[in-house]
Amino acid sequence: MWPLALSKPGEKVVVRDIIGGMGIRRRLESMGLYPGEEVEVVLANGGPIILNVKGCRLGIGHGMAYKIMVSNNGEKGRK
Numbered sequence: 001m002w003p004l005a006l007s008k009p010g011e012k013v014v015v016r017d018i019i020g021g022m023g024i025r026r027r028l029e030s031m032g033l034y035p036g037e038e039v040e041v042v043l044a045n046g047g048p049i050i051l052n053v054k055g056c057r058l059g060i061g062h063g064m065a066y067k068i069m070v071s072n073n074g075e076k077g078r079k
Helices: 022-030
Strands: 012-018 038-043 049-053 056-060 068-071
Antiparallel strands (some): 012 068, 038 049
């Protein structure tokens, strides 16, 4: 697993865990980001990270992206 902030554009990843309290968990879940959800990284250039979640574009800040732990589908660690 690694933080979403370290993913590259075009990479499809699965949300595995959200590190933080109930406030951040609820906020991310309301945007469609919850454990088990597959997302595609559209843009990650040091600023906000743009994701494709269920066909919708979503922008999240770099700091928040470090609290979202992801992995490749079916993998436990990054190759």
